[in-house]
Amino acid sequence: MIKDSLRKNGIGKYLKWLGIFFKCCIAKVILLGLKKKYSHVWVFAERGVDARDNALHLFRYVQKNCPQINAYYIISKDSPDRKNFASEERLVDFGSWKHYLLYLAAEAKVSAHIYGGAPEHNLFLRMAKVKLLKKIFVTGKYIFLQHGVTQADGPWLHEDKVHFDLFITVSARETKYIIDCFGHAPEVVKTVGFARYDALPLKHSPSKKILLMPTWRHFLSGISAEEFKKSKYYQNICGLIRNERLQAILKEYGYQLIFYPHFELQKFLADFDGQNEQTVFASFQSFDVQKLMIDCDLMITDYSSVQFDFSYMKKPIVLFQFDREEYHAGHQGVGYFDPDRDGFGPVGLTVEQTVDLVAGYLERNCELETRYAERIDSFFKYNDAENCKRNFEVIQEILK
Known part of the structure; x- marks a missing residue:
């Protein structure tokens, strides 16, 4: 695996991965003494640099309606999207030690992107393929909110390439396609609508x-x-x-x-x-x-x-x-x-x-x-303002 990565990605990227892996190891040791503080954590993120998608809208819903959830949003320190939050109290700088601790401890990892919020998503994708590394580092439930409606085949989303505990869709046709062609189990793929749709008005004033x-x-x-x-x-x-x-x-x-x-x-x-x-x-x-x-x-x-x-x-x-x-x-x-x-x-x-x-x-x-x-x-299966509510409920269900 190391040789393949070295050949494909180059020495610079490989050394970066090695540094991230070493930091993950230290974070896991630190967490041994902080289990109570970092228990029942939900982390939300997009690419780590933005906050405009389904994870942002679901995070806002959880903060407003379920304050008992220990929820955090991971985003880069200099992101222009930090202005999209009413408060920075629950924002965590991407790449910080707190980011590593929260991500590795989280019982729910919620994103519209594959392993969004991971310190390095390609590294975590590879660690998920190694049984021991997966057991240590790739823990918790992975909730894939999707960045957009799936219309056609995407090999990178096949179950043999990436595992999700929850895969959110908006349509019965989309759900059937993902189950039949991507190989995800029926209980994983849930047609509950995109969280961001709650912010889309169903009435429009012309703007030209x-x-x-x-x-x-x-x-x-x-x-x-x-x-x-x-x-x-x-x-x-x-x-x-x-x-x-x-x-x-x-x-x-x-x-x-x-x-x-x-x-x-x-x-x-x-x-x-x-x-x-x-x-x-x-x-x-x-x-x-x-x-x-x-x-x-x-x-x-x-x-x-x-x-x-x-x-x-x-x-x-x-x-x-x-x-x-x-x-x-x-x-x-x-x-x-x-x-x-x-x-x-x-x-x-x-x-x-x-x-x-x-x-x-x-x-x-x-x-x-x-x-x-x-x-x-x-x-569309739903056309209402309860997409976030349904998303939250199915996440709660898999955490029971």
């Missing part, structure tokens, strides 16, 4: 704003800005943003286009062009995704699971799928959710088709068609 939010691509990871600007992704997104007809339509109807790239591609935001008075480029540091979705009348995305959040609010979407074959071959395969058959909005395969679809919605004041509203209603 459009959110452009495409997802990322695995095959664009690790490339330079120069290489990125040659990609089909960059050329199509820029082609849409700069499209003269789209810009004219925005001006005619008085709309603003807000472009928010996926977290993994935010580093290339400055390389895009086309920003003007009616086109805003939104950074991760300055804009909150959920607030943008709540505020906007229409969403343009591609394959991103954010379409489910937006559609949950019964607002229209346009799917700009300019690279279907490339995306399914190099990022994620075809799953149970077919955008043409099941999607919550029309699909544009080219810039011009997509502009036509956007123009149609602006002409109709962004009114959602009946057929898409019916698809939305049939997909």
